[in-house]
Amino acid sequence: MxxxxxxxxxxxxxxxxxxxxxxxxxxxxxxxxxxxxxxxxxxxxxxxxxxxxxxxxxxxxxxxxxxxxxxxxxxxxxxxxxxxxxxxxxxxxxxxxxxxxxxxxxxxxxxxxxxxxxxxxxxxxxxxxxxxxxxxxxxxxxxxxxxxxxxxxxxxxxxxxxxxxxxxxxxxxxxxxxxxxxxxxxxxxxxxxxxxxxxxxxxxxxxxxxxxxxxxxxxxxxxxLSKIEEKVTVEIDSLDEKILEEIKQFKNVDEATYNNGILFITYKKGKNNLSSLIDYLKKVDVHYDKIYSERPTLNDVFLYLTGKELRD
Amino acid sequence: MFLHNLKYSLKTLFKNKMLIFWTYAFPLILGTFFYLAFSNIENSEKLDIIDIAIVDNEEFNNSIALKESFRNLSGENEQEQLFNIKYVDLAEAKTLLENDEIAGYLLVEDSPKVIVKTSGINETILKYVTEEIIQNEDVLTNIIEEKLNSTVIDGSIEEFIQNVREDAISMLDTSSLQIRDITSKKLSYTMIEFYTLIAMTALYGGIIGMTAINQNLANMSNNGKRIAVSPTNRIKIIFSSLLSSFIVQIIGLFILFMYTVFALKVDYGNNFPMIILLSLTGSLAGLSLGLAVGTIFKINENLKTGIIIAFTMLGSFLSGMMGITMKYIIDTNAPIVNKLNPVNMITDGFYSLYYYTTYNRFYFNIISLLIFSLIMIILSVLALRRQKYDSI
Missing domain, CATH: 3.40.50.300 (P-loop containing nucleotide triphosphate hydrolases)
Structure with missing residues (x-):
C-alpha cells in the first residue's frame, strides 16, 4: 500500500x-x-x-x-x-x-x-x-x-x-x-x-x-504484548482470606486481589477460566452479585509496558 | 484569497464588541465629555486679554522677533489682541506680579525667561507664546547665519550688513517664518484636547491591527495555527488583514471627525487634504504599532490590548489631552519625549495646521509618523520572518 x-x-x-x-x-x-x-x-x-x-x-x-x-x-x-x-x-x-x-x-x-x-x-x-x-x-x-x-x-x-x-x-x-x-x-x-x-x-x-x-x-x-489474556471481576459482599489464597493458586492466574467488595483476577491465558471460577465459588458456597469477564485493553498494554495508567 | 480573507476579517472586526467600544465608542464618549467639561470654561474666558509685563531692557530691544511678535499680539487690532503689555523695569515687573496685576512678565537677559507666580491658563499661554517666538527666533537666526555664510563666500559682506535687518523684518511680516496665529481670535486652549482625541483614536487603531494579526499567527492563536497549515501565502493573509484593520480604523476616525465637527463644533481648520493626509498617516502609525505589539510580544491578547491602551493613554497625556500645560512642560523640559511620541506627532500636526500658515512643522510631523511606522513595520517583519516556531 x-x-x-x-x-x-x-x-x-x-x-x-x-x-x-x-x-x-x-x-x-x-x-x-x-x-x-x-x-x-x-x-x-x-x-x-x-x-x-x-x-x-x-x-x-x-x-x-x-x-x-x-x-x-x-x-x-x-x-x-x-x-x-x-x-x-x-x-x-x-x-x-x-x-x-x-x-x-x-x-x-x-x-x-x-x-x-x-x-x-x-x-x-x-x-x-x-x-x-x-x-x-x-x-x-x-x-x-x-x-x-x-x-x-x-x-x-x-x-x-x-x-x-x-x-x-x-x-x-x-x-x-x-x-x-x-x-x-x-x-x-x-x-x-x-x-x-x-x-x-x-x-x-x-x-x-x-x-x-x-x-x-x-x-x-x-x-x-500484555502478559494477561483475561480479566475477571466478581462482586462479593465478603471473602475469606483463605479462599483468596486458594484462587491465587488456580491454573493460569497471574494476580488476584479483593478490595471493597470486588474480587479482581487476571489470567495469563484465556481458556475456561470463568467456568472454573464459578464452579469453585459454588463449591465453597460463596454468593456473588455479578461476575463478568473482559479481554485486556490497550490500557492494560500501556500499564504493562510503562507501569502506569494511560490517563495519568 | 486576498478578498476572501478581507471580507471575513472585516466581518470579525466589526462584530468584535470590545474592539468597537475602544476604537469607536470610547473616543465619542471622551469627546462628549471634553465638550461638556471645557466648552463653558473656554466660553467664559475666551475674550479675556491677558495682562503681562515686559522688562524693557537693552536685550529685549535687540531681540527683533520677541519685540515684533509681542507688539503684534498687544496690537492695535482689538479683535486679535491677546496681551495687554506694560513695558517696565525689573523692579516694577516684580511688584506688578506680586500684586497680581499681571499673569507674568518677560525678562530677556542671556536668554528670555517668563516669570509667573502660579500655573494657571493665562500663565501657560504666556509661557507657550514666548516659547513659540523663541523657537522661531532660532530659525530666523539660522537663516541669517546661512545668508551670512553665503554672502561671505560671495565676498560681498557689506551688502549683507545693509540688508539683514530689513530681511528679518520682512520675513516676520510676510509669515515666511512659522509665526503662529496666536491672536485671541484663534487661540483656544481646549482645541488641543480634541486633537489628542483624534490622535488617540488613530493610535487605538493599533488594537484593531493587533487583533487581526493575532488571528493569523500560529504562535498567537488557535485560528492562526489553522491558517498556518492551510495552503495560503502568509504575506497575502497578513496584508489583507491589515487592510481590513485600516478600513475599520478610518471609518472610526471618520465617524469621530463628523461627530466632533458637526455635533461638538470643533474647528480643525479648512485644509481638508492635509487633515486627511494626517489622519491616514496617523492611522498607519497606529496600525504599525498594533502590528509590532501583535508580532513581537508572545503574551495573550488582553495583555497586548492593555499595552496599546497604556502606551496611547500615556502618549495622549504627555501631548496635552488632560491640559495644554503638560504639553508645554514636556516640550520645554524634555522635548525628545514628544518628538518620539506618536500621539504628539499627530496632535502637533493638527495644531500646526490650525495655527500656522506654513507647512514646515506639519510635514515634520508627517515624516516623523512615517519613520515611526517604518520602524514598527521593520520590527514586525523581523518577527514575522519565522515560519516555524520553537514552541506554540
Missing amino acids: KTILSVENLIKKYKNFKAVDDLSFDVKKGEILGLLGPNGSGKSTTINCILSLLKFESGKITIFGCEMRPDAYDIKKDIGVVFQEVAVFEELNVIDNIDYFCGLYIKDKEYRKKCIDDAIKLVGLEDFKKFYPKQLSGGLLRRLNIACGIAHKPKLVFLDEPTVAVDPQSRNNILDGIKKLRDNGATIIYTTHYMEEVEILCDRVIIIDKGKIIASGTGDELKE
Whole structure:
C-alpha cells in the first residue's frame, strides 16, 4: 500500500527536554493510525512538527512523497487538521466559520458551498447553521471544530484529540464522522489518550510515551504484548482470606486481589477460566452479585509496558 | 484569497464588541465629555486679554522677533489682541506680579525667561507664546547665519550688513517664518484636547491591527495555527488583514471627525487634504504599532490590548489631552519625549495646521509618523520572518 506520510528519526527538544525522541513511522493510504499516549507524551508536538509549525532538531518528514516545508502549498492543500484546541471565530456563525476556513483551500464558490453542506451533514450540525460558537454546547463546538478542519475534503487528516471533554452523544457522532471520512478515502492520523476510541477506530496503533514509540501494531498485536489474556471481576459482599489464597493458586492466574467488595483476577491465558471460577465459588458456597469477564485493553498494554495508567 | 480573507476579517472586526467600544465608542464618549467639561470654561474666558509685563531692557530691544511678535499680539487690532503689555523695569515687573496685576512678565537677559507666580491658563499661554517666538527666533537666526555664510563666500559682506535687518523684518511680516496665529481670535486652549482625541483614536487603531494579526499567527492563536497549515501565502493573509484593520480604523476616525465637527463644533481648520493626509498617516502609525505589539510580544491578547491602551493613554497625556500645560512642560523640559511620541506627532500636526500658515512643522510631523511606522513595520517583519516556531 502507498505510503502517505513518512516520519524518520524525528527529534524535537525544548531546551534540554526531549519532547520527541527519535520517532519514526509510516502511514499507509486509507488507514487510520492511532497515536496513543498519556498527556504530555509528545503526540501533539509530533503532529505540529509534521505540519511544519514547529522547528525540530533533526529528522525528515515526507508527505505524499514530498518533503514537508512551511511553504509546501501543494502538500498543504490536501491536508486537513483538527487541533486539540477549538479554533473558530467567535464573531462568525457556523456556516461562516466553515466557509472561511474552507475558502483558504477552495476558491470555487459553488464547489465550496457543496463541501460546506457535506461537512455540516458529516458532523450533524444541520440544525445549528446560524448559531454562533458561544451558543453551541461543548460537544457541538467540537463538531464545528472538526467541520472547519475537514470541509475541503482533504486526503490526509490529522485529528488531535478531537473528543476531549465532549458528551457521549457528540463523541459517537464524531467517531461516526471519522469512519465516514475514512470510507470516503481519507487517510487519518488520530491522536488520543482514550484507548476505547483507538480500539473502535484505528487500523494500527502507535503507543508513545516520553516522546518515544514504546509499541506499535494492530490492536490485537498490541494486546498480545500484555502478559494477561483475561480479566475477571466478581462482586462479593465478603471473602475469606483463605479462599483468596486458594484462587491465587488456580491454573493460569497471574494476580488476584479483593478490595471493597470486588474480587479482581487476571489470567495469563484465556481458556475456561470463568467456568472454573464459578464452579469453585459454588463449591465453597460463596454468593456473588455479578461476575463478568473482559479481554485486556490497550490500557492494560500501556500499564504493562510503562507501569502506569494511560490517563495519568 | 486576498478578498476572501478581507471580507471575513472585516466581518470579525466589526462584530468584535470590545474592539468597537475602544476604537469607536470610547473616543465619542471622551469627546462628549471634553465638550461638556471645557466648552463653558473656554466660553467664559475666551475674550479675556491677558495682562503681562515686559522688562524693557537693552536685550529685549535687540531681540527683533520677541519685540515684533509681542507688539503684534498687544496690537492695535482689538479683535486679535491677546496681551495687554506694560513695558517696565525689573523692579516694577516684580511688584506688578506680586500684586497680581499681571499673569507674568518677560525678562530677556542671556536668554528670555517668563516669570509667573502660579500655573494657571493665562500663565501657560504666556509661557507657550514666548516659547513659540523663541523657537522661531532660532530659525530666523539660522537663516541669517546661512545668508551670512553665503554672502561671505560671495565676498560681498557689506551688502549683507545693509540688508539683514530689513530681511528679518520682512520675513516676520510676510509669515515666511512659522509665526503662529496666536491672536485671541484663534487661540483656544481646549482645541488641543480634541486633537489628542483624534490622535488617540488613530493610535487605538493599533488594537484593531493587533487583533487581526493575532488571528493569523500560529504562535498567537488557535485560528492562526489553522491558517498556518492551510495552503495560503502568509504575506497575502497578513496584508489583507491589515487592510481590513485600516478600513475599520478610518471609518472610526471618520465617524469621530463628523461627530466632533458637526455635533461638538470643533474647528480643525479648512485644509481638508492635509487633515486627511494626517489622519491616514496617523492611522498607519497606529496600525504599525498594533502590528509590532501583535508580532513581537508572545503574551495573550488582553495583555497586548492593555499595552496599546497604556502606551496611547500615556502618549495622549504627555501631548496635552488632560491640559495644554503638560504639553508645554514636556516640550520645554524634555522635548525628545514628544518628538518620539506618536500621539504628539499627530496632535502637533493638527495644531500646526490650525495655527500656522506654513507647512514646515506639519510635514515634520508627517515624516516623523512615517519613520515611526517604518520602524514598527521593520520590527514586525523581523518577527514575522519565522515560519516555524520553537514552541506554540
